[in-house]
Amino acid sequence: MSNERSGFSSRLGFVLATAGSAVGLGNIWRFPYLAAKYGGGTFLLTYLILTLTFGFSLMITEVALGRKAGTSAIRAFGHFNKKHTFIGYLTTIIPFIIFPYYCVIGGWVTKYALISLQGGIHNAASDTFFTGFISKSAEPMICVLVFLIATTVVVAGGVKGGVERVSTIMMPVLIVLLIGVSLFCITRPGAMAGVAYYLKPSLKGFGPTTILAALGQLFYSMSLAMGIMITFGSYMPKKADLEKSVTQVEIFDTGVAFLAGLMIVPAVFVFSNGDSSMLAKGPSLMFVMLPKVFDSMAFSSVIAAVFFILVLLAALTSSISLLETLVAVLMDKFHMKRGTACITMFIIALLLAVPSSLGFGAWSNITILGFDFLDFFDFISNSVLMPIAAFLTCLFVGYIIKPKVIVDEVESSGEFKRKSLFLIMVKYIAPICIVAILVFSVLEGLGFITV
Ligand code: PHE
Numbered sequence: 001m002s003n004e005r006s007g008f009s010s011r012l013g014f015v016l017a018t019a020g021s022a023v024g025l026g027n028i029w030r031f032p033y034l035a036a037k038y039g040g041g042t043f044l045l046t047y048l049i050l051t052l053t054f055g056f057s058l059m060i061t062e063v064a065l066g067r068k069a070g071t072s073a074i075r076a077f078g079h080f081n082k083k084h085t086f087i088g089y090l091t092t093i094i095p096f097i098i099f100p101y102y103c104v105i106g107g108w109v110t111k112y113a114l115i116s117l118q119g120g121i122h123n124a125a126s127d128t129f130f131t132g133f134i135s136k137s138a139e140p141m142i143c144v145l146v147f148l149i150a151t152t153v154v155v156a157g158g159v160k161g162g163v164e165r166v167s168t169i170m171m172p173v174l175i176v177l178l179i180g181v182s183l184f185c186i187t188r189p190g191a192m193a194g195v196a197y198y199l200k201p202s203l204k205g206f207g208p209t210t211i212l213a214a215l216g217q218l219f220y221s222m223s224l225a226m227g228i229m230i231t232f233g234s235y236m237p238k239k240a241d242l243e244k245s246v247t248q249v250e251i252f253d254t255g256v257a258f259l260a261g262l263m264i265v266p267a268v269f270v271f272s273n274g275d276s277s278m279l280a281k282g283p284s285l286m287f288v289m290l291p292k293v294f295d296s297m298a299f300s301s302v303i304a305a306v307f308f309i310l311v312l313l314a315a316l317t318s319s320i321s322l323l324e325t326l327v328a329v330l331m332d333k334f335h336m337k338r339g340t341a342c343i344t345m346f347i348i349a350l351l352l353a354v355p356s357s358l359g360f361g362a363w364s365n366i367t368i369l370g371f372d373f374l375d376f377f378d379f380i381s382n383s384v385l386m387p388i389a390a391f392l393t394c395l396f397v398g399y400i401i402k403p404k405v406i407v408d409e410v411e412s413s414g415e416f417k418r419k420s421l422f423l424i425m426v427k428y429i430a431p432i433c434i435v436a437i438l439v440f441s442v443l444e445g446l447g448f449i450t451v
Pocket residue numbers: 021022023024025026027098102220221222223318319321322
């Protein structure tokens with residue numbers, strides 16, 4: 001059955017589409033400030049080691065599960081063992097929660113890209129611009145609509161003709177833009193102090209929280225535990241070398257995060273005269289601080305436009321992967337045609353985006369557990385459900401169907417060089433790390449600890 005499924009035309013198609021999913025807002029705003037905060041070079045090294053061990057094992061598990069089962073997450077677990085179909089359902093709920101609010105943020109990025117293209121970065125750099133914009137009712141929703149239409153059109157084009165085609169164009173463009181802006185930023189007067197701050201290994205601030213912060217970031221950055229890797233695995237050519245592909249996606253994702261740091265850390269450093277606390281501003285770093293930083297630079301309009309276009313490309317390829325995962329579920333489970341599945345998801349996502357968007361304006365008096373709507377959906381999906389789904393996936397592979405299923409699938413298309421590492425990871429180390437991430441991220445989300 002799996003052979004009849006439409007899929008990527010080549011290994012490169014898989015690598016670029018999967019990297020497109022992995023490279024997103026997490027790489028561009030979150031990674032640089034975590035790295036700057038947790039000891040620069042020491043954090044980078046920790047992150048790289050964790051990527052090649054923990055991240056690698058989880059990613060190859062999901063991709064191999066998907067390719068072997070030949071179906072999206074909702075049926076993949078049941079394909080191996082009927083009693084465990086529920087893990088597929090649990091995993092499927094996650095992109096369903098994330099997609100609508102991701103489109104709200106995508107809408108904000110669209111707005112910033114448009115305003116920068118019109119030369120309006122100076123306006124966007126004012127203190128009240130961002131809060132003024134997100135607290136409106138209609139305009140942010142119009143931006144969501146634009147972003148959602150763009151995502152839906154690509155996914156409606158199919159795996160080869162839409163997702164793969166667009167990723168193979170967008171990802172190289174993204175890399176070129178990223179290298180361009182990074183070079184520009186590190187050659188500004190005074191930027192070298194920022195580069196040193198970003199890269200110099202320091203043990204100050206390094207501790208168990210560093211490792212947990214790196215693990216949590218890695219998890220999100222590699223789009224794990226959302227059914228995306230299972231779905232994309234099911235589209236992967238049977239002959240494509242699985243280990244090599246997964247390694248390339250990891251290098252891509254980590255490389256982009258690293259370059260994003262080279263772009264943002266020195267720029268903020270110059271602007272703030274070496275005050276690194278600005279980097280810790282979370283989401284407002286992107287929408288409030290960076291416009292100010294760009295506005296203070298030479299060629300401000302060009303650099304801001306290029307930056308926000310590259311962020312838009314990163315956000316689009318991630319939302320495409322989310323929608324593709326959801327559409328695949330509707331097609332696999334309810335036998336819908338691709339077009340019908342796209343329209344159905346478009347309507348559902350648009351409706352569900354409304355509370356997340358209005359939560360910053362007309363509905364801002366409504367909170368759940370102290371969160372506004374968007375942060376609540378983010379908390380439930382990223383901090384609670386994703387670690388649970390990943391934990392269950394490890395137990396499922398490690399103890400129910402046994403890791404040999406994954407090993408055989410990987411070896412059917414090439415060598416499995418990190419097999420021993422994978423076996424130890426999936427059975428023992430990864431489940432423990434995931435429980436630690438769960439506890440840490442829930443405590444962090446509820447405000448008991450700060451990252
Ligand atoms: N991996 C993305 C990032 O680093 C996050 C993401 C991808 C979220 C796909 C949702 C869906 O930003």
